[in-house]
Amino acid sequence: MAGAWWSGDCAVLSREHAERAEARQACLTKPPGALGRLETLAVELAAMQARDRPRAARVPVLLFAADHGVVAQGVSAFPAEVTVQMLANFAAGGAAIAVLARELGLPLHLRDVGTLAEGPVPGATVDKPCRGTRDLSAEAAMDAVEVAHVLEAGRRAVDEAGQDADLLLLGEMGIGNTTPASALACALAALPADGLVGAGTGLDDARIEGKQRVIERALALHGGAIAAAPTPALEALRRVGGLEIAAMAGAMVAAAQRGVPVLVDGFIVSAAALVAVGLNPGVRDWLLFSHCSAERGHARLLEALDATPLLRLDLRLGEGSGAALALPLLRLACALHNDMATFEEAAVAGASPA
Ligand SMILES: O=C(O)c1ccc[n+]([C@@H]2O[C@H](COP(=O)([O-])O)[C@@H](O)[C@H]2O)c1
Ligand SMILES: Cc1cc2nc[nH]c2cc1C
Numbered sequence: 001m002a003g004a005w006w007s008g009d010c011a012v013l014s015r016e017h018a019e020r021a022e023a024r025q026a027c028l029t030k031p032p033g034a035l036g037r038l039e040t041l042a043v044e045l046a047a048m049q050a051r052d053r054p055r056a057a058r059v060p061v062l063l064f065a066a067d068h069g070v071v072a073q074g075v076s077a078f079p080a081e082v083t084v085q086m087l088a089n090f091a092a093g094g095a096a097i098a099v100l101a102r103e104l105g106l107p108l109h110l111r112d113v114g115t116l117a118e119g120p121v122p123g124a125t126v127d128k129p130c131r132g133t134r135d136l137s138a139e140a141a142m143d144a145v146e147v148a149h150v151l152e153a154g155r156r157a158v159d160e161a162g163q164d165a166d167l168l169l170l171g172e173m174g175i176g177n178t179t180p181a182s183a184l185a186c187a188l189a190a191l192p193a194d195g196l197v198g199a200g201t202g203l204d205d206a207r208i209e210g211k212q213r214v215i216e217r218a219l220a221l222h223g224g225a226i227a228a229a230p231t232p233a234l235e236a237l238r239r240v241g242g243l244e245i246a247a248m249a250g251a252m253v254a255a256a257q258r259g260v261p262v263l264v265d266g267f268i269v270s271a272a273a274l275v276a277v278g279l280n281p282g283v284r285d286w287l288l289f290s291h292c293s294a295e296r297g298h299a300r301l302l303e304a305l306d307a308t309p310l311l312r313l314d315l316r317l318g319e320g321s322g323a324a325l326a327l328p329l330l331r332l333a334c335a336l337h338n339d340m341a342t343f344e345e346a347a348v349a350g351a352s353p354a
Helices: 015-027 035-048 069-073 081-092 096-104 144-163 177-190 206-227 232-239 243-258 267-279 280-284 300-302 321-339
Strands: 061-066 108-114 125-127 170-174 261-262 287-289
Touching: 015 321, 035 321, 061 081, 061 096, 061 243, 069 206, 069 280, 081 096, 081 108, 081 125, 081 170, 096 321, 108 144, 108 243, 144 170, 144 232, 144 243, 170 243, 170 267, 170 321, 177 206, 177 232, 177 243, 177 267, 177 300, 206 232, 232 243, 232 267, 232 287, 243 261, 243 267, 243 280, 261 267, 261 321, 267 280, 267 287, 267 300, 280 287
Parallel strands: 061 108, 061 170, 108 125, 170 261, 261 287
Antiparallel strands: none
16 A cells, blocks of 8 residues: 555664764773673664663553454464453453563553454453454455554554653464464565464464464465565455554554654564564664564564564563563663763773773
8 A cells, every 4th residue: 555654754763872872881880892782772772762861661561452263273272262351351450461560560551453352341442443353264364444444553552552652562462363473474574384383372283283284275375465465564464464463563663653662572573573564664673672482483583573582481471471571671771871880980990902
C-alpha cells in the first residue's frame, strides 16, 4: 500500500548525543570498554533519546492478546480458551508479567486486539477487527481491512500509553502464535521450517513435526503471493501472521516514527520486529533485543535481524517477561553512565602513555 502511514519516515538517531555519550564513557573511572555492553547500551539510548542523561525510568508494558484459527490444526499444547483466561489473569495481577511489572514499577496496558472473547475482559482495552484469525494453513489469516485495522491498533496503543515513555516494552499472549511467528520467519527471512519450528508451549517431537507440516502447507499455499507482493512483509502478515503480531509491528513502526525505543521480548515479538522492519527499514534503529528464548528458531530469527540479545535464560513464556527481566540492565547502564565519576572529578590517573 503506497503512502500508508507505516511507510512514513522514522525518527533519526542523534549522532551528536552518541558522540558525546562515547566521549563521556571514555572519561569515566574505569578502563575504556571495561563495562562492555553496558557502555554501548548507554550510548545507544543517549542517541535514541537525544539526551545527555539517558534513562529507562518510565517504561510502559504494552501487552497484546489475540487468537489464531490455525489452533484447530493441533499446533499448540494448550486450548485456545487459555488466551482469554490469561488476559484475565494479567488484569488480576497473577501472571508472570504482572508480577514483574509490579516489582519494576511498570504500568501494564492490556489490549485485546483479536481474542475469541465476545465481550470485553475487565481491565483490557478492546481494539479488534475480528475474533481470532482464520486458519492460515487453509486460507489467508486476515483480509486487508483487518490487517490495516490491527496495525493501527498498535499505533493507537503507542499514542495512548506511550506518552512521555523513555522506552516501550512489548509483550504478547496468544495460544498458537508460535505458528504464525514461525511462518513469518520462514517467509520473510528465507529460513527453512526444518530446524526453526519448535515446541511453543510444550509440544513433544511428534507434534512439532505435525506443526512443521502445517507451516510448510501454509508456505506452499501463500509463498508465491507473498514473494510477488509489492510489500512482502505486509502480504506475509495478512496471509500467515496474527492479530497481536500485527499490532506489535504497528506499535514498533509508530514508536520508531515518534523516536521512542522499543525493548523486544521473545520469539513472537521478534517475528513482529521482522515484519516491522520489512514494512519500514528505519524501524531497526529503534529496537533493543532483550533475550534469546528457548524456542528453537529464535536464535536464527535474531541473526536475521542482526540482533545480539542481552540475556539467555531458557525462557519461553512470552508476555514481555524476557524484556522485563532485561530492563534492570538498561536502568543500571544509565545509572553508571550518568552517575560515575570522571577521572578528573575523582582525581584518578588515566592510562599510562605507551
Ligand atoms: O516468547 C517466546 O519466545 C515464546 C516461546 C514459546 C511460547 N510463548 C508463548 O506461548 C504461547 C504460544 O505458544 P503455542 O505453543 O501456543 O504456539 C503464546 O502465548 C506465547 O506468549 C512464547
Ligand atoms: C498458562 C500459559 C501462560 C502463558 N503466557 C504466555 N503464553 C502462555 C501460555 C500458557 C499456556
